[in-house]
Amino acid sequence: xxxxxxxxxxxxxxxxxxxxxxxxxxxxxxxxxxxxxxxxxxxxxxxxxxxxxxxxxxxxxxxxxxxxxxxxxxxxxxxxxxxxxxxxxxxxxxxxxxxxxxxxxxxxxxxxxxxxxxxxxxxxxxxxxxxxxxxxxxxxxxxxxxxxxxxxxxxxxxxxxxxxxxxxxxxxxxxxxxxxxxxxxxxxxxxxxxxxxxxxxxxxxxxxxxxxxxxxxxxxxxxxxxxxxxxxxxxxxxxxxxxx
Numbered sequence: 001x002x003x004x005x006x007x008x009x010x011x012x013x014x015x016x017x018x019x020x021x022x023x024x025x026x027x028x029x030x031x032x033x034x035x036x037x038x039x040x041x042x043x044x045x046x047x048x049x050x051x052x053x054x055x056x057x058x059x060x061x062x063x064x065x066x067x068x069x070x071x072x073x074x075x076x077x078x079x080x081x082x083x084x085x086x087x088x089x090x091x092x093x094x095x096x097x098x099x100x101x102x103x104x105x106x107x108x109x110x111x112x113x114x115x116x117x118x119x120x121x122x123x124x125x126x127x128x129x130x131x132x133x134x135x136x137x138x139x140x141x142x143x144x145x146x147x148x149x150x151x152x153x154x155x156x157x158x159x160x161x162x163x164x165x166x167x168x169x170x171x172x173x174x175x176x177x178x179x180x181x182x183x184x185x186x187x188x189x190x191x192x193x194x195x196x197x198x199x200x201x202x203x204x205x206x207x208x209x210x211x212x213x214x215x216x217x218x219x220x221x222x223x224x225x226x227x228x229x230x231x232x233x234x235x236x237x238x239x240x241x242x243x244x
Contacts, residue, residue, distance in 0.1 A: 201231055
């Protein structure tokens with residue numbers, strides 16, 4: 001079973017002499033939600049949170065949540081662009097939202113928001129940069145031969161029971177020593193279980209363990225005949241490192 005994580009959105013907006021960073025992303029722990037964070041010089045100014053009733057369970061739901069992320073990001077973007085007051089505050093938590101937005105309505109709203117952004121932008125607003133942040137799964141998909149990506153927390157718990165069952169079936173010996181394997185990446189912060197980052201080859205060209213710091217992944221490979229240095233490709237994919 002795939003891990004359905006939609007890509008987040010990041011924008012940097014300059015208003016007069018002040019730059020704001022706007023981030024909107026999906027998270028499933030401790031509960032499913034979409035959060036938009038406004039930062040100034042690395043400090044959180046405000047958070048807007050939209051709770052979802054259930055985590056994403058299918059590619060269709062992932063696509064719908066991706067559209068909701070776009071809409072929520074655009075709404076907050078518009079508030080900043082229109083010179084609405086931005087003050088430090090505690091997170092604004094909206095009532096729980098179910099994923100019920102008809103796709104055609106969402107697409108229409110996105111088009112309208114994009115048109116609005118292109119019109120009537122005040123002179124003191126300069127849009128410096130807008131980028132899409134690809135999810136780990138999207139980045140891994142660029143590597144030929146990737147079979148599956150299993151997501152775990154830093155204590156060795158799989159994201160879903162289905163993923164755990166699948167991994168246990170295919171990698172019985174490794175499953176028994178997951179806790180020991182994780183110790184390859186020492187815990188740097190006991191309170192958050194934040195681990196040292198890196199990539200470890202469990203089985204050559206077959207299975208790799210990846211620590212991203214905040215969470216871990218097992219990446220299984222079925223080579224497609226192309227000569228690839230999978231360890232280095234994974235490092236580049238996750239950390240943007242070229243170590244050849």
